[in-house]
Amino acid sequence: MAPILVLYHSRSGSVQALAEEIADSIEAQGSDVWLRCICDDGAHPQVNKQELIDCAALAFGTPTRFGMMAFQAKSFWEQSSDIWLKGQLIDKPACVFTSSSSMHGGNETTLLHLSIPLLHHGMLLVGVPYDVPALNATTTGGAPYGASHVSGLDNNSQLSNDEKQICQALGRRLVNLARKLND
Numbered sequence: 001m002a003p004i005l006v007l008y009h010s011r012s013g014s015v016q017a018l019a020e021e022i023a024d025s026i027e028a029q030g031s032d033v034w035l036r037c038i039c040d041d042g043a044h045p046q047v048n049k050q051e052l053i054d055c056a057a058l059a060f061g062t063p064t065r066f067g068m069m070a071f072q073a074k075s076f077w078e079q080s081s082d083i084w085l086k087g088q089l090i091d092k093p094a095c096v097f098t099s100s101s102s103m104h105g106g107n108e109t110t111l112l113h114l115s116i117p118l119l120h121h122g123m124l125l126v127g128v129p130y131d132v133p134a135l136n137a138t139t140t141g142g143a144p145y146g147a148s149h150v151s152g153l154d155n156n157s158q159l160s161n162d163e164k165q166i167c168q169a170l171g172r173r174l175v176n177l178a179r180k181l182n183d
């Protein structure tokens with residue numbers, strides 16, 4: 001199977017921490033990962049369009065910005081019309097993740113916002129089911145719509161245990177579905 005693309009934008013490291021946790025989970029299942037950022041922030045290589053086309057599945061995240069995805073990601077998707085016209089992402093499994101400073105500051109709306117371009121591209125959205133115990137237990141981030149982190153006003157990039165468990169579950173589920181679809 002082709003590598004799974006973990007694609008993110010992060011200005012101060014919180015979304016990067018989520019991306020790295022999801023990437024670890026994917027690798028622990030024996031799948032290769034392309035860990036890539038949308039803007040060149042130095043931590044990981046910048047994505048190229050061919051990786052989006054070639055990947056077996058996608059995990060996609062940005063910080064919450066006014067309850068929505070960061071503009072860098074919106075711009076990225078607005079430059080993907082050529083891929084959309086050819087239907088090159090149709091039936092690829094995908095999941096989303098975000099970080100917000102406050103608990104009720106729009107992280108769930110951002111997860112839904114991140115999902116919209118993926119649905120336009122015909123991707124198959126993978127959420128977090130309630131058989132993941134951390135989803136019921138969490139007092140920080142994590143939602144049925146995807147993984148999240150509540151970073152606080154000091155923008156702490158240390159994920160809580162529940163947030164990590166949810167990232168791990170999402171990565172496992174993405175690999176399992178990608179494998180089934182690639183059989």
Ligand SMILES: Cc1cc2nc3c(=O)[nH]c(=O)nc-3n(C[C@H](O)[C@H](O)[C@H](O)COP(=O)(O)O)c2cc1C
Pocket residue numbers: 009010011012013014015016062063064065066067068099100101102103104105106107151155
């Ligand atoms: C322009 C801007 C808008 C933001 N909007 C929100 C928001 O709507 N809700 C929220 O809780 N945090 C908001 N934040 C805070 C970030 O989402 C939060 O610090 C996040 O953890 C940053 O992720 P990063 O460390 O990966 O860059 C905003 C930050 C900026 C710079």
